[in-house]
Each structure stands twice: as structure tokens, then as C-alpha cells.
Amino acid sequence: MRPKIVLLVLLAGLAGITGIVLLKRPASPPPVPATVQEVQAVAPPAAPAIKTEAVAAPVTPAPAPVAVTPVATNPAPVLPVVDTVATNAQHEAAVQAKIDKLQDLQANDDPASLKAILTELGDPDKEVRAVAIEATIQFGDRSAIPVLKDLAATTTDSGEKKALLDAVEFMSLPTMTEVHAARLQSQQ
Amino acid sequence: MKLNQVITGCALAAGLMAFAPVQSQALVISNSVVSTMNIKATVYYVNDKNKVVKISVSNKDILKYDGAPKGAKLADWEGDAVIISDNAIWEDLTVDGVLYVSTDEYSDNEIDGNNDSYKYADTGTVEVEYGSDGYIPYYGDSIGDNDYGFDVTGVYTDSGSGSAVKSGYQTESDKFSASSLAGEAYDYEVGYVPVTATASGSGSGKVLY
Numbered sequence: 001m002r003p004k005i006v007l008l009v010l011l012a013g014l015a016g017i018t019g020i021v022l023l024k025r026p027a028s029p030p031p032v033p034a035t036v037q038e039v040q041a042v043a044p045p046a047a048p049a050i051k052t053e054a055v056a057a058p059v060t061p062a063p064a065p066v067a068v069t070p071v072a073t074n075p076a077p078v079l080p081v082v083d084t085v086a087t088n089a090q091h092e093a094a095v096q097a098k099i100d101k102l103q104d105l106q107a108n109d110d111p112a113s114l115k116a117i118l119t120e121l122g123d124p125d126k127e128v129r130a131v132a133i134e135a136t137i138q139f140g141d142r143s144a145i146p147v148l149k150d151l152a153a154t155t156t157d158s159g160e161k162k163a164l165l166d167a168v169e170f171m172s173l174p175t176m177t178e179v180h181a182a183r184l185q186s187q188q
Numbered sequence: 189m190k191l192n193q194v195i196t197g198c199a200l201a202a203g204l205m206a207f208a209p210v211q212s213q214a215l216v217i218s219n220s221v222v223s224t225m226n227i228k229a230t231v232y233y234v235n236d237k238n239k240v241v242k243i244s245v246s247n248k249d250i251l252k253y254d255g256a257p258k259g260a261k262l263a264d265w266e267g268d269a270v271i272i273s274d275n276a277i278w279e280d281l282t283v284d285g286v287l288y289v290s291t292d293e294y295s296d297n298e299i300d301g302n303n304d305s306y307k308y309a310d311t312g313t314v315e316v317e318y319g320s321d322g323y324i325p326y327y328g329d330s331i332g333d334n335d336y337g338f339d340v341t342g343v344y345t346d347s348g349s350g351s352a353v354k355s356g357y358q359t360e361s362d363k364f365s366a367s368s369l370a371g372e373a374y375d376y377e378v379g380y381v382p383v384t385a386t387a388s389g390s391g392s393g394k395v396l397y
Contacts, residue, residue: 100391103224108259138226174243
């Protein structure tokens with residue numbers, strides 16, 4: 001073989017190896033720590049910094065400095081606190097609205113109003129339930145007594161159980177109106 | 189209308205109903221919040237068979253005896269006990285000598301916030317006087333001048349708040365409770381007898397600051 005041909009073959013081989021090496025590089029970028037990807041995926045955009053750290057901690061056995069990055073991208077941690085206050089105010093307003101409504105319903109004497117009052121005996125808010133018990137008493141329909149008894153039997157709150165049983169006892173008594181009517185009737 | 193449009197409409201309506209806020213019934217009259225009042229009393233006496241008899245007295249008894257219209261309610265307005273009917277004062281029971289609630293404050297505290305907002309709490313003693321026919325000790329009369337009446341005292345707790353002033357308005361709220369009241373009652377058939385009672389109330393509303 002001529003030396004020129006040998007040289008050409010060697011150059012072609014070298015060019016081929018170089019090409020393979022260059023093509024391989026982009027396919028394998030430097031390994032990004034798994035923690036960043038996972039934390040960014042888990043952390044909600046508005047989550048408080050503390051919460052993000054708490055989420056990152058168990059996922060991140062790897063170096064900490066990278067795991068902290070998502071915290072910096074989060075909004076100021078003050079925002080969730082403001083949201084909590086707003087939520088509390090909204091909750092208080094909703095509770096007050098229910099209480100106002102119950103106090104209106106107790107003045108009525110129709111079955112629909114009683115049903116609406118009795119429904120609120122199961123409200124998640126303890127204050128609403130307490131007002132609903134009072135509204136049931138003031139409504140003054142003895143058909144509500146079995147409902148109060150059933151609730152007293154199932155509730156685990158001792159204070160609420162007492163309030164329910166006191167309501168049953170009070171509603172079982174003759175009322176001033178009934179006593180007065182009976183007296184007037186006996187006089188005639 | 190296509191079926192899927194009907195379903196979407198129904199779903200939307202159901203969603204709106206599920207999230208519809210409870211309509212607030214807050215009432216303000218002459219820039220003063222009206223607080224609904226709840227009174228209940230148990231009157232005790234011994235009958236001719238040596239048996240202890242109890243009679244209950246609640247808002248509806250007081251309202252019915254007074255001749256208040258259907259749907260009327262007892263309330264506190266500017267320190268007077270009133271009957272509210274159709275969102276207006278139907279009768280001032282304190283002026284007419286039927287019901288009077290007076291408090292003697294012993295301890296209180298107020299925490300002020302931004303834009304004239306505040307929160308307060310106080311406690312003391314309360315006296316509730318009821319005379320079915322308009323005779324109460326507050327006016328120098330005796331509860332024995334009525335067919336039915338009572339005069340009870342005890343400890344009360346009270347708390348409330350005022351929101352930050354916004355556009356010249358402030359939302360005020362107040363809660364009052366006296367759960368262990370006791371005293372004497374009068375029943376024209378049996379005379380003076382012992383009575384236990386509770387009184388509570390709450391209200392909220394937007395007032396011009």
C-alpha cells in the first residue's frame with residue numbers, strides 16, 4: 001500500500017472517533033441533582049418557605065445548597081399569613097351570618113324553619129351548633145325533642161351533651177302560655 | 189337546548205347553590221346594631237300534691253302574652269329591650285315596663301387595632317326584670333303587680349369587636365351571655381316562687397362611623 005493511502009485511512013479513522021466523542025456529549029448532560037427537580041415539582045408556587053423546606057428535607061439526601069434554591073423562588077412567606085387572617089375573617093363572617101339566620105328562623109313557627117334549624121345542629125362549627133340548640137328551644141316545637149335526644153346520645157362532647165339534654169328537659173316543661181291558656185279555659 | 193347544555197346548566201346551578209353564602213340578617217336601626225335577645229326561665233313551685241312543678245318561660249311566651257305579631261323577635265337596641273317585627277321596632281318593652289336588662293360592669297379590656305378597629309370583653313353582673321303587665325322594679329313597681337313576672341340576677345360575659353373603618357363604615361358585633369341567673373318569680377295563682385334563668389344575645393351590623 002502506498003504511504004498516501006495509509007495516511008488517508010488513518011485520518012479518516014481519527015475523524016470518525018472524534019465525531020463519535022462529540023456526538024456523545026450532548027446526550028449526557030451534567031447530572032442535575034434529583035432534589036431540585038423533585039422539589040420544584042412538589043413545591044406549590046405560593047407555598048410558604050417553611051413548608052417547602054419541610055417537603056424538600058425528606059426528598060433530599062443529596063447536598064443541601066441546591067435544595068434551597070426553590071425556597072428563594074417562592075413568594076415572601078408573609079403572604080400565607082395574610083391569607084390565614086383573611087380566611088379567619090371570612091369564617092367569622094360566615095359563622096355570624098348563620099347565627100343571624102338562626103335567630104330569624106327561631107321566631108317563625110313553620111316546619112321548614114324548624115328543619116333548617118335542626119340541620120344546623122350538625123354544623124361543623126361548635127358556636128353555630130350551640131346557637132342552633134338555643135334556636136330549637138326558642139322555636140318551641142316539641143317534635144324536635146327526639147332529634148335533640150339522638151344527638152345527645154351520639155355526641156362525644158360532654159358540654160354539648162349537657163346542653164342538648166338541658167334543652168330536652170326545658171322543652172318538655174309546660175310553658176307559661178300553655179299554663180295561662182289552661183287557667184283561662186278552666187275559669188270559663 | 190342540547191342535553192349537555194342542560195346538564196352543564198344544572199351543574200352550574202347546583203354549584204352556585206352549594207357555595208351561596210348564608211344571607212346575613214344583620215339589622216341596624218338609627219345607626220345602632222340590633223342584637224337578638226334570648227331569654228329562658230324555669231319557674232318552680234310545689235303543688236297541692238307536694239310535687240315540685242316547673243313552668244318554662246321563653247321568648248315566645250313573652251311575645252305572645254304581649255300580643256306581638258307572628259315572626260316578631262326580642263332584641264336589644266341601644267340598651268332597651270325591644271320587639272322587632274318586619275325589621276322595625278314594634279314596641280320598646282323597657283319604656284313600657286315589660287322587660288328591662290341592666291348590667292353593672294366590673295372588669296373590662298379593649299385592644300385597639302388599625303383604622304379604629306377594636307376588640308373588647310367585659311364581665312359583671314346583670315339583672316333581668318320581666319313584668320307581663322308592665323310593672324317592673326326599675327320603675328319602682330313590684331313584679332307581684334303582674335300576672336307573671338320575674339326578677340333575676342347573675343354574672344354575665346360580653347365580648348365584641350369593631351372592624352377597621354372602610355369608606356366611613358364599621359362592622360360592629362357583640363355577644364352577650366348570662367347562663368346562671370336566679371331570683372324570684374311571680375305567678376298570680378301561686379304567688380312568689382323561685383326561678384332560674386339564662387339570657388343571651390348577639391348581633392352584628394355595619395354602622396356609619
